[in-house]
Amino acid sequence: MNLLETPLIAEHRKLGARLGPFGGWLMPIQYSGIIAEHEWTRKNVSLFDTCHMGRFILKGQYDRSGLDKIVTVNLSNMPIRRCRYGFMLNESGGIIDDLVTYKIKDDEWLLVVNAARIAADEAHLRKHLSVDSKLENASARSGKLDLQGPFSKDVLAGIAGSRISSLKYYTFGFFTILGEENIISRTGYTGELGYEIYISNGKVVELWDTLLKDVRVKPAGLGARDTLRLEMGYGLYGQDINASITPLEAGLEKFLDLDKDFIGKGAILEKKKKGGSRQMVYFLTDSRRAPRHNYKIFRDNKEIGIVTSGSFSPSLSCGIGTGYVKEPLKKGDKIVLCEGAIEINATLTDKPFYKHGTAQRRW
Amino acid sequence: MNILENLLYTKEHEWLKIEGNLATVGITDYAQRLLGDITFVELPKAGDKAAQGKQFASVESIKAASDVYAPLSGKIIKVNTALADSPQLVNQYPYTEGWFVVIEIENEKEKQDLLSGADYKKYLEGLPK
Numbered sequence: 001m002n003l004l005e006t007p008l009i010a011e012h013r014k015l016g017a018r019l020g021p022f023g024g025w026l027m028p029i030q031y032s033g034i035i036a037e038h039e040w041t042r043k044n045v046s047l048f049d050t051c052h053m054g055r056f057i058l059k060g061q062y063d064r065s066g067l068d069k070i071v072t073v074n075l076s077n078m079p080i081r082r083c084r085y086g087f088m089l090n091e092s093g094g095i096i097d098d099l100v101t102y103k104i105k106d107d108e109w110l111l112v113v114n115a116a117r118i119a120a121d122e123a124h125l126r127k128h129l130s131v132d133s134k135l136e137n138a139s140a141r142s143g144k145l146d147l148q149g150p151f152s153k154d155v156l157a158g159i160a161g162s163r164i165s166s167l168k169y170y171t172f173g174f175f176t177i178l179g180e181e182n183i184i185s186r187t188g189y190t191g192e193l194g195y196e197i198y199i200s201n202g203k204v205v206e207l208w209d210t211l212l213k214d215v216r217v218k219p220a221g222l223g224a225r226d227t228l229r230l231e232m233g234y235g236l237y238g239q240d241i242n243a244s245i246t247p248l249e250a251g252l253e254k255f256l257d258l259d260k261d262f263i264g265k266g267a268i269l270e271k272k273k274k275g276g277s278r279q280m281v282y283f284l285t286d287s288r289r290a291p292r293h294n295y296k297i298f299r300d301n302k303e304i305g306i307v308t309s310g311s312f313s314p315s316l317s318c319g320i321g322t323g324y325v326k327e328p329l330k331k332g333d334k335i336v337l338c339e340g341a342i343e344i345n346a347t348l349t350d351k352p353f354y355k356h357g358t359a360q361r362r363w
Numbered sequence: 364m365n366i367l368e369n370l371l372y373t374k375e376h377e378w379l380k381i382e383g384n385l386a387t388v389g390i391t392d393y394a395q396r397l398l399g400d401i402t403f404v405e406l407p408k409a410g411d412k413a414a415q416g417k418q419f420a421s422v423e424s425i426k427a428a429s430d431v432y433a434p435l436s437g438k439i440i441k442v443n444t445a446l447a448d449s450p451q452l453v454n455q456y457p458y459t460e461g462w463f464v465v466i467e468i469e470n471e472k473e474k475q476d477l478l479s480g481a482d483y484k485k486y487l488e489g490l491p492k
Contacts, residue, residue, distance in 0.1 A: 018399075034425045035400040223399070223425060288403040288450065292428060312402035312425055319403075342421075342428075 006051035007143055007204040015219055023116030023238075025052040028221040037224035038314045041190055042354075045149035046220035047211050050196070051204060053144055054118035056111040056125065060133030067109060070128050071101055072247070072264075074257040078103050083170045083185050086255045088124055089264030093246040093271060097121050098237055100187060102172055110183065112144075112196075114237045128263065143204035147211060148194030148220075148228075150358045155214050156195055160184060164195075169360045178203050178210070189225060191232035191357030227311050230320060233282055233351025239293060240280070240308040240322055246271060249324065251280045278305065278324040282353065283335060283346040285319030288312060291337040291344055297323050298336040307337055315354045319344065364487065365392040367458055371474075372483035373434045378458060379477060381468070386435055389462040390422065390453060393487055398424040401453045404446040406463055411439045413466055415473050420463055422453070434477065437469040 003026040017028035062068045062075040073086035088096040097117040102110035113121045160175040172185035188194035291310035310321030337344040370378045376394035380387040403423040413419045413433035420431040453461035
């Protein structure tokens with residue numbers, strides 16, 4: 001299969017990035033090194049190419065368009081210029097995708113989805129949206145850059161103006177950048193104060209170069225993006241959640257508005273009544289050794305589950321991970337993670353693993 | 364890519380510095396670059412026996428866990444205990460402070476399987492990019 005390339009592919013090559021496949025795209029995995037990029041994001045500012053992510057613009061009322069039944073979050077009480085994290089579910093309550101819904105106007109919405117799910121999401125949306133709503137897949141004509149780190153506000157103010165300070169966590173506004181009016185939201189996937197900047201394809205390279213001129217900003221790849229998100233306990237679609245896992249099992253029930261009707265709600269209510277067969281757990285290993293996707297989870301010599309994500313944590317200097325277990329476990333319980341001859345002792349904990357993130361900082 | 368002329372190599376990207384019947388072993392600059400940030404190294408214990416071609420250590424980076432195979436058979440005489448707390452030494456100084464173990468060579472004939480610096484360089488050039 002041919003991999004897709006973002007408008008920044010030549011910039012990544014110039015910077016000496018190591019490139020690799022992700023969700024059907026050829027993406028930068030690392031530039032200087034994953035740990036250095038991870039630590040720079042926690043202390044300074046990193047710039048991520050996220051042009052691969054999917055973007056849909058929907059014109060139509062939340063209820064009459066059918067959108068309210070497609071996403072699990074409450075749209076009826078959502079203010080304009082607000083973002084909400086939630087899901088699209090199938091009839092069995094399994095997760096078709098996780099997404100962030102932006103309310104631009106009463107009758108205009110932006111849906112931001114995972115790169116690998118663009119086609120599946122579009123099919124699902126078109127199947128369930130009413131005929132009088134208008135859906136545009138804007139993924140190919142626009143780009144997105146994520147600017148993340150404790151000083152990202154100061155960096156961005158220099159380009160988009162000081163009004164950027166007025167953005168609260170999970171809100172957005174329209175700002176003039178490089179002569180173009182576009183959305184900037186105070187959102188991200190790192191746990192640090194940060195922004196997602198939307199821009200037309202033709203301006204992506206110029207914005208990338210402009211932001212990198214600031215000495216506080218360095219490029220970061222998907223390797224650091226993965227360790228940063230895992231330290232926050234954020235799930236990754238295709239790895240931690242998928243179409244056969246419900247948000248209940250993933251511990252993400254708070255992103256379901258059970259007071260309204262949505263596709264998959266019947267199955268969710270039934271599963272709630274019966275109780276789940278597996279639960280997501282978060283664990284720290286007792287060494288620098290980290291488990292990997294698909295390592296088995298044992299307790300008292302009995303196999304009880306599987307690891308979905310695992311990595312060395314640069315902030316905690318030990319292994320961290322997430323997985324599903326079939327037995328009810330609690331914080332402090334001991335488990336063993338196994339693969340072949342490898343046995344790693346671990347202890348259950350709460351998310352986030354890293355507790356000093358600046359994402360929700362106020363001023 | 365740094366390849367030292369005075370060392371011997373394997374196709375599994377280990378280097379050996381042979382002095383008398385002792386071989387100091389580590390992984391090459393090429394290997395550490397390929398792995399990226401090394402976060403954990405598991406070494407055998409002093410006194411353990413290594414068998415040529417069999418796994419005797421493992422290396423983990425952020426992205427992957429990899430087995431390391433013994434380049435020669437023999438008794439492990441010394442291990443680099445500094446790697447337990449500072450595995451990044453393998454990235455920083457693959458040919459010096461990032462050494463793994465010292466093996467007491469059991470079978471001189473096995474040395475025939477090792478590559479010279481020039482041959483290892485040629486081998487790397489032939490690998491798919």
